[in-house]
Amino acid sequence: GAGVSQSPSNKVTEKGKDVELRCDPISGHTALYWYRQSLGQGLEFLIYFQGNSAPDKSGLPSDRFSAERTGGSVSTLTIQRTQQEDSAVYLCASSFPGGMNTEAFFGQGTRLTVV
Amino acid sequence: AQSVTQPDIHITVSEGASLELRCNYSYGATPYLFWYVQSPGQGLQLLLKYFSGDTLVQGIKGFEAEFKRSQSSFNLRKPSVHWSDAAEYFCAVLRNSGNTPLVFGKGTRLSVIA
Incomplete structure (x- = not known):
């Protein structure tokens, strides 16, 4: 597609439920990144994919967070047993x-609210 | 570990005044450097980037940034701020080798007053 597409744009879930967030990158982009932005905070790196492999998972905050990428394209970030934080x-x-093509293009984001 | 510091959490300037947002990075070699802007309710948009060459780079919306190796800085500037520039600004770095993610500063929120 023309840009990075994320869905859903908004998600409200109950504490303890699992959620899946989807990212559809720009066609041909082999690198894919997930970040988290909390209210008043900067961008916290979560995980990075190069193709389907994740050489850097260092930012995942707990084992409740996981991500996968299939076909070198769409990625899904899963949060199990969601907490308010x-x-x-x-x-x-x-x-x-x-190289020179390391400019990253961002999606509009998914706003997750855990109630 | 590489890090990015944006010392100013919040800056307020008058419309028409000049602006400088500070960014310092910590890394042994010269990384790739970026400035992004995030307007309220909008996604992140790239303002400008530095990879090599001329240390003064021009970006969109009248912004420029200067890379100073001796100070490990990449400050963002604009000669005359417009009310529409009110937003959150993020400095980011990327190591120029290997597969590494962008590392962002915590951002500087810019308010513009009449």
Whole structure:
């Protein structure tokens, strides 16, 4: 597509439920990043994919968070047993790997509210 | 570990005044450097980037930034601020080798008053 697409744009869930957030990157972008932006905070790195593999999972805050990417394209971020502190905007970005093409393009984000 | 520091959490300027937002990075070599803007309810938009060459880079919306290796800084500037520039500004760095993610500063919120 023309840009990075994230769905849903808004999600309200009850504490303890599982949620899945979807990211559809720009066609041809092999690198994909997930970030979390909490109210008044900066962008917290969660996980990075190069193709279907995740060389850097260091930012995942707990084992309740997981992510996968299939076909080198769409990625899903799953949060199990959601907690109120998981409420945030989850941003996805994609880019070409390395060199001069490392500009990342961001989606509009998914605003997650855990009640 | 590489890090990005934006010392100013919130800055208020008058419309028409000049602006400088500070950014310092911590990394042994020169990384790729970026400034992004996030307007209320909007996604992140790239303002400008520095990879190599001329240390003064021009971006969109009249913004520019200067890379100073000796100070490990990449400050964002604009000669005359418009009310529509009110937004959150993020500095980010990327190591120029290997597969690494963008590392962002915590952002500077810009308010513009009449």
